[in-house]
Amino acid sequence: MNIAIVGAGIAGVATAYELAADGHAVTVFEQRNATAEEASFAPGGLLAPAGLDPWALPGAWGNAGWWGRQAPLRLGRAVTLNELSWLRRWRRNARAAQRAATAPAAWAELLQWARYSQACLLERTRQLDLAFEHGTGALVLLRSARDAAAGARLLRALRESGHTVHEVDADAARRIEPGLAPDLPLAAAWHLPDGMTGNCRQFALLLRQAAQRHGAQFEFGASIAQVQAHPPGVQVQGEAAVRRFDAVVLCTGAAAATLLRPLGLRLPLVALQGCTISAPLREALHGPQGVVSDAASGTSIARLGQRVRIAGGAELGCGAAAHPQTLHTLWRVLSECFPGAISHSAGVQVWRGARPMLPDGPPAVGASGVPGLWLNLGHGASGWALACGSARALADRIAGRTPALPMQALEPARLA
Numbered sequence: 001m002n003i004a005i006v007g008a009g010i011a012g013v014a015t016a017y018e019l020a021a022d023g024h025a026v027t028v029f030e031q032r033n034a035t036a037e038e039a040s041f042a043p044g045g046l047l048a049p050a051g052l053d054p055w056a057l058p059g060a061w062g063n064a065g066w067w068g069r070q071a072p073l074r075l076g077r078a079v080t081l082n083e084l085s086w087l088r089r090w091r092r093n094a095r096a097a098q099r100a101a102t103a104p105a106a107w108a109e110l111l112q113w114a115r116y117s118q119a120c121l122l123e124r125t126r127q128l129d130l131a132f133e134h135g136t137g138a139l140v141l142l143r144s145a146r147d148a149a150a151g152a153r154l155l156r157a158l159r160e161s162g163h164t165v166h167e168v169d170a171d172a173a174r175r176i177e178p179g180l181a182p183d184l185p186l187a188a189a190w191h192l193p194d195g196m197t198g199n200c201r202q203f204a205l206l207l208r209q210a211a212q213r214h215g216a217q218f219e220f221g222a223s224i225a226q227v228q229a230h231p232p233g234v235q236v237q238g239e240a241a242v243r244r245f246d247a248v249v250l251c252t253g254a255a256a257a258t259l260l261r262p263l264g265l266r267l268p269l270v271a272l273q274g275c276t277i278s279a280p281l282r283e284a285l286h287g288p289q290g291v292v293s294d295a296a297s298g299t300s301i302a303r304l305g306q307r308v309r310i311a312g313g314a315e316l317g318c319g320a321a322a323h324p325q326t327l328h329t330l331w332r333v334l335s336e337c338f339p340g341a342i343s344h345s346a347g348v349q350v351w352r353g354a355r356p357m358l359p360d361g362p363p364a365v366g367a368s369g370v371p372g373l374w375l376n377l378g379h380g381a382s383g384w385a386l387a388c389g390s391a392r393a394l395a396d397r398i399a400g401r402t403p404a405l406p407m408q409a410l411e412p413a414r415l416a
C-alpha cells in the first residue's frame with residue numbers, strides 16, 4: 001500500500017518504521033524541520049514500565065494529592081472550556097477507578113501493552129543495533145504510608161499484568177540507588193528490575209534512519225492543511241492539489257483535532273503541559289542509576305548517559321512559559337532525592353512540552369471510523385513507553401493481521 005503518515009514524533013517515526021519494514025511505500029509529513037521536535041523532544045526517561053506516572057492512568061495514585069494546594073496540576077487563566085470538560089472526565093474516571101472493587105480492565109490492557117512495547121523496543125534495538133542512551137531498573141519511592149496506600153491498587157495491576165515488582169524497605173532501596181539522600185524520609189519502595197530509562201529523541205532519530213533504509217520518505221517543513229476521505233489523501237499547506245494515498249495515519253499528537261473535525265470526528269484530546277530539567281551528571285554515584293519515580297511529587301528522575309533528567313508538572317491554560325511553581329518543584333525534588341548529583345555550571349536544559357492526553361489514559365490506536373484513516377495518537381504521559389508496541393499493533397491492523405494483544409482499551413471508537 002501507499003501510506004501517508006502525518007507527524008514525525010516518536011509515534012510517527014515508529015509507525016513509519018513498522019509499515020516500511022512490512023513492505024509498504026511510506027511518506028511521512030512533518031511540519032517542523034526535524035524529527036521529534038514537539039512532545040518527543042525531551043520527555044522524561046521513564047521508558048518502562050508505563051503506568052508509574054500519575055497522569056498515565058486516572059486514579060492510579062488515588063485522587064487526594066493531585067487536586068489540593070500542593071498538587072502538581074496548575075490551572076491558568078487561559079484554560080479553555082474544552083480543557084475543563086476534559087478535566088471533569090479525567091476526574092470522573094479517577095473517582096470511578098477508586099470506587100470500583102477491582103482495578104479497571106483498561107489498566108491491565110495498558111500495562112500489558114506497555115510490556116509488549118518494551119519487548120518490541122528491545123527487539124528493534126538489537127536487530128538494528130541502535131546505540132541510544134538507555135539503562136535498566138526502576139525504583140518507586142514511597143515517602144510515607146499514605147503514598148504506599150495510594151499506590152496499592154496500581155501495584156496489584158502491575159503484578160497482574162506480568163511486571164516483576166519487589167516491595168523493598170528504605171535500606172534496600174538505598175542499596176539499589178546509593179545516591180539517594182540519606183535524610184530522605186522513605187517508608188518503603190517498589191523495585192522493578194526490568195524497568196528502563198531511555199532517551200526518546202535519540203531513539204526516534206535512529207529509528208527514522210532505519211525507516212529510511214526501508215524506503216520511507218520524510219518530508220519536513222510540510223504542514224498538512226487537511227486530510228481527505230473517499231479516497232484518502234492529504235493536502236500540504238501551500239499546495240493546490242490533494243495527494244492521494246491508499247491510507248493515511250495521523251500521528252499528530254495533541255494537534256489532531258483541527259484535522260479530524262472537518263471529517264466529523266471529535267476526540268477529547270488536550271495538551272497537558274509539563275516540564276523536564278536535564279543537567280550534566282557531576283558524580284556518577286550521587287545520581288540515579290536507573291529511573292526513580294517519586295510518588296509524593298509525581299516526578300521521575302532518570303539517568304540518561306552523562307545527564308540526569310527530572311520530569312513532572314501538569315499545566316492547563318498557563319500560557320507560553322512554564323509555571324514557576326512547576327520548575328521550583330522539579331529543582332526541589334531533585335535536590336531532596338539526589339543532592340550533589342548534577343552540575344549547575346553549564347549545559348542545563350529546561351524544556352516544556354505537551355502530553356497529548358485522552359481522559360481515560362490509553363491512547364487512540366486503530367481505525368478512525370473514516371475508511372482509510374488510521375490513528376496512532378493521544379499517548380499522554382506514556383508515549384515513549386508505548387511507541388514501539390502501538391506502531392507494531394497498528395501495522396498489524398492495517399495488514400489485516402490480529403495484533404499480539406486485545407486492543408479494546410486502545411480503540412478510538414471507545415471515545416465516541
Ligand SMILES: Cc1cc2nc3c(=O)[nH]c(=O)nc-3n(C[C@H](O)[C@H](O)[C@H](O)COP(=O)(O)OP(=O)(O)OC[C@H]3O[C@@H](n4cnc5c(N)ncnc54)[C@H](O)[C@@H]3O)c2cc1C
Binds near residue numbers: 036252352355386
Ligand atoms: C514533561 C513530559 C514528560 C514526559 N515523560 C514521559 C516519560 O517519562 N515516559 C513516556 O513514555 N512518555 C513521557 N511523556 C509523554 C511523551 O513525551 C509523549 O506521549 C510522546 O512524545 C508523544 O509522541 P507523539 O509522536 O504522539 O507526539 P509528538 O512528539 O508531539 O509528535 C507529533 C508530531 O506531529 C507534527 N504535526 C502536528 N500537526 C501536524 C500537521 N498538521 N502537519 C504536519 N505535522 C504535524 C508535530 O509537529 C509533531 O512533530 C512526557 C511528556 C511530557 C510533556
